[in-house]
């Protein structure tokens with residue numbers, strides 16, 4: 001099987017790389033085997049070996065050497081395990097992969113909440129707690145960064161712009177197949193004792209951490225590689241593959257959000273890769289970027305890290321904004337209010353996100369003079385963010401609102417992000433931040449943004465596009481149960497975290513002062529409640545995929561292109577390339593039509609005829 | 612087409628069936644809606660203000676810096692309430708009044724509204740700038756107001772303990788941090804290994820201890836107390852530094868100047 005082949009290829013790559021590095025080490029007079037130095041270099045060879053064996057060689061690289069390509073004959077569900085280049089297959093691959101990662105990281109959160117039910121150490125000692133906390137944070141960040149873009153950026157963006165696939169289908173497959181090694185690296189890291197630095201991996205702690213820390217660095221580095229390739233592909237796709245007539249001001253807002261997100265990814269991901277690489281070099285090659293005793297600077301790491309990781313917050317949240325506005329327009333049966341302002345808001349956030357990173361460093365010891373400019377730039381970013389809310393509020397007003405499942409999640413994104421955004425204003429205020437930095441107030445804030453905004457957005461997208469992706473409807477009643485269960489669980493879990501943070505509980509601790517036990521119990525109970533809501537989701541997701549009611553082409557009556565083709569869409573998406581006549585938001589406008597799909601290909605017309 | 616449903620498709624060319632109302636009727640209708648929303652917003656805001664001022668957000672505070680920080684927080688809270696209530700009331704009103712109740716029709720094709728957009732942009736811009744000026748810049752300036760220390764204490768973070776050295780007297784301790792009340796104190800903070808963070812919750816001060824550099828922060832304690840009287844009176848490491856991180860704390864005692872001098876003398880001897 002394909003994945004077994006890939007694993008063998010990876011192992012062979014690792015051995016070859018290790019042999020090469022050990023030869024070099026011996027030649028330079030060093031001890032041949034040193035697990036970190038050898039593994040760090042051999043990882044790159046292992047990646048190449050994995051990729052070649054998993055399909056790059058058969059379906060792609062052979063032609064570089066004048067050989068015949070192996071014809072792609074995989075069919076049925078096995079396509080999801082193969083090096084498939086159909087953007088729809090890749091979208092589903094991303095979705096399943098990252099949902100798996102999401103649930104694993106969620107289980108780690110449950111362990112943490114169990115430990116935090118009481119002060120003192122119960123189930124986990126500090127070392128284990130730190131390892132699990134770090135892995136939870138890392139995996140959730142990976143999910144938040146890549147799940148929505150990977151799954152829906154791939155599946156729906158090409159259809160929404162009227163294209164038959166991504167611009168570089170093989171590169172697309174390659175960027176997906178870089179994800180399993182990320183999970184492997186994290187597993188190796190966990191098995192070899194984990195790392196205790198949190199997902200932020202601040203130097204010099206991360207330089208000194210156990211070997212698990214190295215594999216964390218390699219995992220993040222590899223994910224970065226995948227993100228950059230994926231972002232490039234989406235940007236080229238949106239720029240060059242739009243259907244005739246799909247000019248920029250007619251793009252669905254979700255496409256805009258994925259496009260802007262991809263630009264952020266393309267520009268900034270290299271900085272996290274750099275930060276990880278520098279730590280790896282400090283660890284393995286005796287370089288001293290972050291070692292003050294040799295002239296290095298620990299603050300350098302934080303600057304490079306946050307130079308990526310602040311924009312990364314918008315990489316996590318902009319797709320959720322996009323899907324929220326998209327859904328609100330279709331389910332309010334009204335044109336997206338202030339479309340240009342919404343696009344402007346996305347672009348404004350993109351531009352300004354480059355100038356706010358040091359708000360994570362107000363207490364880091366950086367120069368005092370930097371505090372005011374970063375305070376100001378951070379507070380100003382609420383202006384473009386406000387434009388997103390402007391568009392949402394204006395669209396709902398006087399609409400004909402349908403509280404279907406995707407709409408419920410979209411409204412939840414607005415509610416949760418309102419809290420996340422406003423508390424962000426508090427944290428950008430330096431005097432307040434001095435007290436609240438590194439407390440549970442920050443933990444609550446970031447979960448409101450990333451989970452309440454980003455992940456609720458992901459679930460909105462899942463419920464919205466599930467019929468298109470699978471050709472089946474999700475069970476509505478179970479979906480609504482899941483929604484309310486998750487929404488209540490989420491808010492009861494994370495609202496009290498603001499309080500314990502204000503009361504002086506610092507983050508990343510397995511132990512805390514006794515006066516906070518009561519509130520922490522409430523948080524833990526609510527956390528378990530939130531965790532179990534996903535059992536309902538998972539059951540619904542799997543059951544509906546196999547046995548759900550057949551989905552029509554357009555169950556929501558939405559106007560964007562993906563709903564005008566059958567569910568699931570045929571391989572080429574459209575029989576003939578569609579011609580775009582107007583933007584997709586012409587609700588209530590007589591004679592408004594988004595697209596001409598070519599004669600005879602309008603599934604709608606057929607349905608109308610049948611009726 | 613009947614009522615929309617999850618099972619049925621919908622024609623691409625939607626039947627446009629929103630109710631066309633005469634200009635005058637529409638205007639009075641809009642005015643009514645705005646009045647209701649406005650009144651609801653006012654009520655929600657007043658209730659919100661009442662709630663956030665009635666609730667005590669802050670733990671025990673014992674310094675001049677705590678007053679500045681808590682005031683900034685309270686001011687932000689007062690500013691946040693009308694924004695949050697506005698968004699929630701408008702959305703809530705729409706959700707109550709503007710539902711499709713089986714009519715299966717589209718809403719009015721409103722693409723934008725100049726007054727609303729300009730107003731929204733103006734308000735968010737002004738608010739952002741106000742927040743930057745106060746409590747942002749003003750609070751920072753207040754914190755920096757008295758840069759001349761009466762007492763300097765060197766703080767060294769080391770996995771996983773704190774060491775305090777009173778600069779003039781050379782007295783050193785790894786136990787409770789003793790500070791005199793009403794004295795301008797400067798902490799000079801350093802680390803010998805990884806990054807720690809010197810945080811005293813009751814004082815609302817926090818500054819990282821970074822290997823290789825010396826960072827500073829200043830405080831004036833205004834209330835007497837000990838860790839036993841309030842657990843916010845502790846030095847807590849706030850930057851993850853390894854397994855001992857959570858336990859990297861010591862108590863803080865705020866004492867009178869006379870008591871402090873006596874303690875210093877006893878410790879020096």
Ligand SMILES: [Cu+2]
Nearest residue numbers: 310313357360
């Ligand atoms: Cu940030």
Ligand SMILES: [Cu+2]
Nearest residue numbers: 848850852856
């Ligand atoms: Cu620490």
